Amino acid sequence: MSHEDFPTENPAVVTCGLPYANGDLHIGHLRTYVGGDIYSRSLRTLGQQTAFVSGSDMHGTPVAVNAEKEGVTPEEFALRHHEKYEATFPRFNIEFDNYGHTHDETNTELTQEIVRTLEAEGYVYEKEIPVAYDPEADQWLPDRFVEGACPYCGAHARGDECDEGCGRHLEPGEIEEPTSTLTGNPAEYREREHKFFAVSDLQEYLQEFIDRLEGTSNAQNQPREWIEGELQDWCITRDMDWGIDYPGDEGDDLVLYVWVDAPIEYISSTKQYTERVGADTFDWEAAWKDAGVSESDAGSEARRTESGGDIVHIIGRDIIQHHTVFWPAMLRGAGYVEPRAVMASGFITLNGKGFSTSRNRAVWADEYLDEGFHPDLLRYYLATNGGFQQDVDFSWSKFKDRVNSELVGTVGNFLYRSMLFAYRNFEGTPDADVSEEVEARIEEAIDEFEAGINDYSVRQAGNAAVRLAQFGNEYIQRNEPWKLTDEDPEAAAQVIRDCVQIAKAIAVLFFPVAPGKMQALWEQLGEDGSVTDTAVDDAFEAPPASFGEPEALFEKIEDERVEELNEKLEARVAETESESDESDEDAENDMDADSDADIDFEPIADDRISFEEFQDLDIRVGEIVAAEGIDGADKLAKLTVDIGVEERQIVAGIKQLHDLDALSGTKVIIVANLEKAELFGVESNGMLLAAGDEADILTTHGDAVPGTKVQ
Numbered sequence: 001m002s003h004e005d006f007p008t009e010n011p012a013v014v015t016c017g018l019p020y021a022n023g024d025l026h027i028g029h030l031r032t033y034v035g036g037d038i039y040s041r042s043l044r045t046l047g048q049q050t051a052f053v054s055g056s057d058m059h060g061t062p063v064a065v066n067a068e069k070e071g072v073t074p075e076e077f078a079l080r081h082h083e084k085y086e087a088t089f090p091r092f093n094i095e096f097d098n099y100g101h102t103h104d105e106t107n108t109e110l111t112q113e114i115v116r117t118l119e120a121e122g123y124v125y126e127k128e129i130p131v132a133y134d135p136e137a138d139q140w141l142p143d144r145f146v147e148g149a150c151p152y153c154g155a156h157a158r159g160d161e162c163d164e165g166c167g168r169h170l171e172p173g174e175i176e177e178p179t180s181t182l183t184g185n186p187a188e189y190r191e192r193e194h195k196f197f198a199v200s201d202l203q204e205y206l207q208e209f210i211d212r213l214e215g216t217s218n219a220q221n222q223p224r225e226w227i228e229g230e231l232q233d234w235c236i237t238r239d240m241d242w243g244i245d246y247p248g249d250e251g252d253d254l255v256l257y258v259w260v261d262a263p264i265e266y267i268s269s270t271k272q273y274t275e276r277v278g279a280d281t282f283d284w285e286a287a288w289k290d291a292g293v294s295e296s297d298a299g300s301e302a303r304r305t306e307s308g309g310d311i312v313h314i315i316g317r318d319i320i321q322h323h324t325v326f327w328p329a330m331l332r333g334a335g336y337v338e339p340r341a342v343m344a345s346g347f348i349t350l351n352g353k354g355f356s357t358s359r360n361r362a363v364w365a366d367e368y369l370d371e372g373f374h375p376d377l378l379r380y381y382l383a384t385n386g387g388f389q390q391d392v393d394f395s396w397s398k399f400k401d402r403v404n405s406e407l408v409g410t411v412g413n414f415l416y417r418s419m420l421f422a423y424r425n426f427e428g429t430p431d432a433d434v435s436e437e438v439e440a441r442i443e444e445a446i447d448e449f450e451a452g453i454n455d456y457s458v459r460q461a462g463n464a465a466v467r468l469a470q471f472g473n474e475y476i477q478r479n480e481p482w483k484l485t486d487e488d489p490e491a492a493a494q495v496i497r498d499c500v501q502i503a504k505a506i507a508v509l510f511f512p513v514a515p516g517k518m519q520a521l522w523e524q525l526g527e528d529g530s531v532t533d534t535a536v537d538d539a540f541e542a543p544p545a546s547f548g549e550p551e552a553l554f555e556k557i558e559d560e561r562v563e564e565l566n567e568k569l570e571a572r573v574a575e576t577e578s579e580s581d582e583s584d585e586d587a588e589n590d591m592d593a594d595s596d597a598d599i600d601f602e603p604i605a606d607d608r609i610s611f612e613e614f615q616d617l618d619i620r621v622g623e624i625v626a627a628e629g630i631d632g633a634d635k636l637a638k639l640t641v642d643i644g645v646e647e648r649q650i651v652a653g654i655k656q657l658h659d660l661d662a663l664s665g666t667k668v669i670i671v672a673n674l675e676k677a678e679l680f681g682v683e684s685n686g687m688l689l690a691a692g693d694e695a696d697i698l699t700t701h702g703d704a705v706p707g708t709k710v711q
């Protein structure tokens with residue numbers, strides 16, 4: 001890698017994928033924002049100059065479609081959601097240095113300026129292309145106004161994205177069998193002149209870029225297929241009113257495609273931050289502009305580490321292609337700094353199934369807080385439950401387990417018992433030097449924290465403090481200070497002195513994950529000011545000589561509470577499902593990775609098959625032995641299934657709908673004599689039966705053993 005470790009001399013910008021201004025936030029949405037907040041706080045703790053920015057994505061067809069349904073302007077509609085997001089993030093201690101939106105003046109101007117630069121550099125050309133058109137509505141059908149089949153994988157695809165199949169970005173005119181979402185009629189393709197960004201001219205650059213890119217491995221590997229294959233140029237205009245106008249006179253009736261102005265908001269938001277705090281505090285141009293680009297040869301690695309800032313994008317894995325192909329190409333073409341790293345998070349499921357906003361199958365962000373839970377508990381859960389790129393399952397019961405065992409049992413327990421001991425016997429920090437053993441252990445925790453940040457592992461950074469608390473508990477247990485207070489007061493003072501120092505180190509290292517709780521600890525330690533302003537070295541400074549009686553920082557969650565919460569969720573889902581039979585309201589939310597359209601059952605097939613034809617199918621009971629995700633495939637999982645006579649490897653499209661770790665031991669039904677197939681380079685020998693878009697896995701009611709024939 002050509003990048004030096006954090007902290008560097010450069011300004012860093014940490015960004016979070018823009019939430020789309022189209023619905024309410026549930027806790028699954030918070031994963032990347034919590035990750036970004038922890039990452040930026042951690043960088044600052046390491047001494048890295050950092051700006052943490054994001055903003056709402058206001059444009060695009062889903063906003064236009066939903067605004068029309070509500071009878072309001074797209075701007076009104078999007079602003080309402082924007083304001084809601086802006087208010088919600090701080091309630092989870094997600095504190096952006098700047099949170100703007102894509103429709104504001106800064107972003108409108110900067111977007112048009114960047115497009116003009118791309119034009120001037122020769123990266124933009126015009127081409128006539130087929131664009132979907134609805135003759136009845138007399139309207140062009142950009143993006144989400146058209147649905148059909150993906151030309152690459154055949155899955156049902158919506159507008160510019162194959163969101164239920166291969167996940168590819170789709171260009172206008174690519175969808176097969178297009179249908180208008182306005183009227184439900186088949187759409188026509190009509191020729192129309194549009195602007196194109198010549199991404200293919202930058203293919204060689206992108207191939208070098210991807211080798212330099214740091215972050216999670218999915219973001220480094222997934223784009224290779226696109227970058228090394230035939231790279232398509234990218235249509236950057238749409239026939240719409242809602243969006244940023246194409247600059248110049250020609251763009252009268254064209255707006256820029258939403259994926260042009262959305263990532264530019266990362267720069268605009270940083271610029272707004274500088275405008276507010278001054279360039280001495282944070283200089284957006286030093287961070288984003290590639291000072292060396294005109295002076296040195298293209299592709300020189302040395303230059304890239306010397307000029308510009310360290311840009312880290314934190315996103316959901318469904319938008320990797322945008323951030324590793326189109327976006328760096330745009331930045332390069334317009335003379336801006338390329339991203340140093342892209343961290344792409346896995347999806348999040350609820351009780352092993354996808355969140356569904358239209359079915360109210362979600363734990364809403366507001367709801368979580370209204371239930372009286374501290375935001376730091378959820379931050380901890382989301383950040384440390386699995387690696388950043390792994391899928392994470394949320395259930396109230398798992399949440400309870402982790403809060404009770406790790407936050408209450410390990411961290412809270414250590415802090416409370418050691419501080420209470422210190423308060424009762426010494427009214428604060430005993431007068432002694434920290435032992436070598438403990439100093440070395442704190443150093444180890446700092447190394448672990450720093451390595452976590454440099455490995456782009458929020459989990460590792462977050463766990464450093466928890467492991468330190470674990471050590472603290474062992475240390476107390478081993479030294480038994482309660483026995484020493486009378487026999488050997490000096491030895492007791494030593495042990496407690498050590499423990500108080502560990503407590504302070506925990507405050508410094510755990511504050512990025514739990515800023516609210518660690519501020520409370522900071523105050524319990526008698527420290528002034530904000531724990532936000534600390535740096536790693538403060539972990540070695542002695543806390544004040546006196547402090548008051550501590551209070552427990554974390555509270556146990558009772559089993560009854562979990563039952564109550566589960567019942568509430570189930571009742572709500574059931575209620576929404578019965579309602580949706582009557583009303584046809586579509587509360588669909590674009591930010592959802594899962595598809596959650598209302599169920600529209602297909603009619604029963606007219607053609608009957610004979611019993612003999614049915615008997616051709618060899619359907620068996622199986623039992624899942626192992627399940628793992630397949631790299632690069634959003635939905636596919638590789639299953640090992642015991643079918644009595646043998647073990648089979650089967651690929652099934654269930655990855656994001658199920659908690660893979662929990663599947664082992666599940667009885668399943670498979671078609672054993674289906675032709676073998678290869679999916680993402682993995683052989684599938686049989687087919688798993690599952691119902692519907694949610695891939696509800698078929699299982700047995702009784703205790704049929706693996707191998708039993710289904711007839």
Ligand SMILES: [Zn+2]
Pocket residue numbers: 150151152153154155157162165166167168
């Ligand atoms: Zn596809």
